[in-house]
Amino acid sequence: MQDLNITLVQTHLYWQNVGANLAMLEEKLWQVAGPTDLIILPEMFNTGFSMEVEKLAEPMNLTTFKWMKQMAAQTKAVITGSFIVRENDQYYNRLIWMQPDGNFKTYDKRHLFRMANEHDHFSPGKERLIVDLKGWKICPMVCYDLRFPVWSRNLSRQQQGNMDFDVLIYVANWPAPRVNAWDILLQARAVENLCYTIGVNRVAEDGNGIPYNGHSQVNTAKGETPCFLKEEETIQNFTLSYTELAKLREKFPAYLDADSFTLED
Numbered sequence: 001m002q003d004l005n006i007t008l009v010q011t012h013l014y015w016q017n018v019g020a021n022l023a024m025l026e027e028k029l030w031q032v033a034g035p036t037d038l039i040i041l042p043e044m045f046n047t048g049f050s051m052e053v054e055k056l057a058e059p060m061n062l063t064t065f066k067w068m069k070q071m072a073a074q075t076k077a078v079i080t081g082s083f084i085v086r087e088n089d090q091y092y093n094r095l096i097w098m099q100p101d102g103n104f105k106t107y108d109k110r111h112l113f114r115m116a117n118e119h120d121h122f123s124p125g126k127e128r129l130i131v132d133l134k135g136w137k138i139c140p141m142v143c144y145d146l147r148f149p150v151w152s153r154n155l156s157r158q159q160q161g162n163m164d165f166d167v168l169i170y171v172a173n174w175p176a177p178r179v180n181a182w183d184i185l186l187q188a189r190a191v192e193n194l195c196y197t198i199g200v201n202r203v204a205e206d207g208n209g210i211p212y213n214g215h216s217q218v219n220t221a222k223g224e225t226p227c228f229l230k231e232e233e234t235i236q237n238f239t240l241s242y243t244e245l246a247k248l249r250e251k252f253p254a255y256l257d258a259d260s261f262t263l264e265d
């Protein structure tokens with residue numbers, strides 16, 4: 001298994017301004033140093049975390065989707081992040097996993113943040129997404145999903161080394177007043193699932209006056225945090241080692257003792 005080169009984009013966002021955000025992010029992506037396999041953007045990277053769905057939603061294959069397709073092709077990397085999508089008269093906080101060849105997959109945010117009334121404006125997703133990148137199995141999720149360990153559970157196939165995924169990704173607009181929970185839960189999801197966790201959060205204040213202070217990070221299955229971006233607006237490359245992950249799973253196969261269960265709606 002090859003190592004996986006990832007890029008975390010921790011940035012401010014222009015409030016409800018799709019054109020300004022896409023232009024700003026395009027400029028930032030050209031600053032990425034060296035080759036990368038995966039570029040991770042925050043939640044609602046083209047608008048900020050807004051409930052004005054009628055004003056901001058796009059159908060698939062319009063402006064933001066086409067921008068992601070173009071940038072993935074130009075950077076030769078997978079690009080992922082979420083934005084507001086309108087489909088069949090419903091609205092979704094939809095994560096797009098855009099490949100350089102133009103193929104893509106989607107994940108609709110399952111857990112909608114009721115404290116901001118997100119559940120009154122969006123429809124929840126019903127299925128997890130697990131994708132393959134260079135042999136790595138990756139499960140991308142969105143913000144509030146982080147608080148729900150059952151949805152993030154790495155199910156074992158009861159064979160050594162055979163688990164649902166190797167990496168959990170959370171793209172987010174996670175406010176500064178609750179950032180301690182963000183740090184703790186990212187570590188917990190990594191340890192309990194014997195996987196890497198990656199959290200990418202935004203910085204600065206949004207149009208509702210809510211402050212965000214980043215803390216984008218990578219956590220190992222041991223609960224270590226070798227990549228931590230603090231509060232600065234920055235772009236950071238990091239390499240995930242499959243060898244190190246496989247060694248830990250072999251030495252400490254706690255997943256073999258996990259409880260078996262199924263999820264029901």
